[in-house]
Amino acid sequence: MKPARWVKQRYFQVQGNRHWVFAANPPGGPLELCAASAVSIIRHVKIRSDANPFNPEWNAYFARRQGVR
Numbered sequence: 001m002k003p004a005r006w007v008k009q010r011y012f013q014v015q016g017n018r019h020w021v022f023a024a025n026p027p028g029g030p031l032e033l034c035a036a037s038a039v040s041i042i043r044h045v046k047i048r049s050d051a052n053p054f055n056p057e058w059n060a061y062f063a064r065r066q067g068v069r
Contacts, residue, residue, distance in 0.1 A: 002010075013023045015032070023032035045065070051058050 011022060012020050015021045015023070021032055023030060048061070051061055053062055
């Protein structure tokens with residue numbers, strides 16, 4: 001039942017150009033909620049639809065895929 005101004009001052013901070021950063025300053029050091037924009041996008045290469053890991057004919061294909069990583 002606290003007013004909005006109290007909640008904003010207590011739980012949200014301004015850090016650089018970012019406003020409304022959900023953060024806290026506990027005795028161990030400052031903590032902030034991770035921003036979704038800080039997570040890099042990792043693309044993946046799709047597996048061919050006819051590839052079967054249990055078929056020995058595809059061993060070379062899956063070996064090449066392991067080398068791509």
